[in-house]
Amino acid sequence: MNMMALESDGELLLIDCGLMFPEPAMLGVDLVLPDVSWLSARTEDIRAVLLTHGHEDHIGALPFVLQTLGNPPVYGSALTLGLLSSRLREHDLERSARLHTVKPRQRVDLGPFAVEFFRAAHSIADGLGLAIRTPAGLVVHTGDFKLDPTPVDGERTDLARLAAYGEEGVLLLLSDSTNVENEGVTLSERTVGEAFAEIIPRCRGRVMVAAFASNIHRLQQAIDAGVAAGRKIALNGRSL
Numbered sequence: 001m002n003m004m005a006l007e008s009d010g011e012l013l014l015i016d017c018g019l020m021f022p023e024p025a026m027l028g029v030d031l032v033l034p035d036v037s038w039l040s041a042r043t044e045d046i047r048a049v050l051l052t053h054g055h056e057d058h059i060g061a062l063p064f065v066l067q068t069l070g071n072p073p074v075y076g077s078a079l080t081l082g083l084l085s086s087r088l089r090e091h092d093l094e095r096s097a098r099l100h101t102v103k104p105r106q107r108v109d110l111g112p113f114a115v116e117f118f119r120a121a122h123s124i125a126d127g128l129g130l131a132i133r134t135p136a137g138l139v140v141h142t143g144d145f146k147l148d149p150t151p152v153d154g155e156r157t158d159l160a161r162l163a164a165y166g167e168e169g170v171l172l173l174l175s176d177s178t179n180v181e182n183e184g185v186t187l188s189e190r191t192v193g194e195a196f197a198e199i200i201p202r203c204r205g206r207v208m209v210a211a212f213a214s215n216i217h218r219l220q221q222a223i224d225a226g227v228a229a230g231r232k233i234a235l236n237g238r239s240l
Helices: 078-090 159-168 190-202 216-228
Strands: 004-008 011-015 046-050 074-076 099-101 107-110 113-119 128-134 137-141 172-174
Touching: 004 128, 011 113, 046 107, 074 078, 078 099, 113 159, 128 159, 137 159, 190 216
Parallel strands: 011 046, 046 074, 074 099, 137 172
Antiparallel strands: 004 011, 107 113, 113 128, 128 137
């Protein structure tokens, strides 16, 4: 799960609020939620919750703890808040939640925190990174990101802004490190679409494609390849 708090001048800024699915040995446990007991005693100090993207390990706990946190304003991209809204609806919290949609390179002042959002390409669309200026210095939180030179939607990680932050001087970098121990580079998501376009026309029977429901780009590429091959498309799965 992912959740952290930054504190400056006695005020708190929360980043992400995810859940974790239980390990096999955790019998009888459906979900693992972050411990917010310390935050529940300081709800008046919480300025906002910033969401980097819409994966469950970054937004999934919010419907369970939003009221405990004092219902602070929540900032995120359009897709991220759209996914969150559907979960809040299940808890009858959609109307009371204070959701604010932001775009890349938009700036928001939250008490002692001046936040700038920047594009961070990821396996889910509409991901964001955070540049947070505090009285102590600049904090950069990358969110989950991928350096994909040819993303399906054309939205690359904003290296220009990252370079500008480096020139400005960064006090603290909080960086995604998935696969950092592996050598080489990660293939572009577009290569998956190219494989679909090559394989699906050669198949005679049904073609099954398994994917996370949040991986919209992969689903779209599979659908495009199926349509181009004259196939009928059927979606199956609760979250789809």
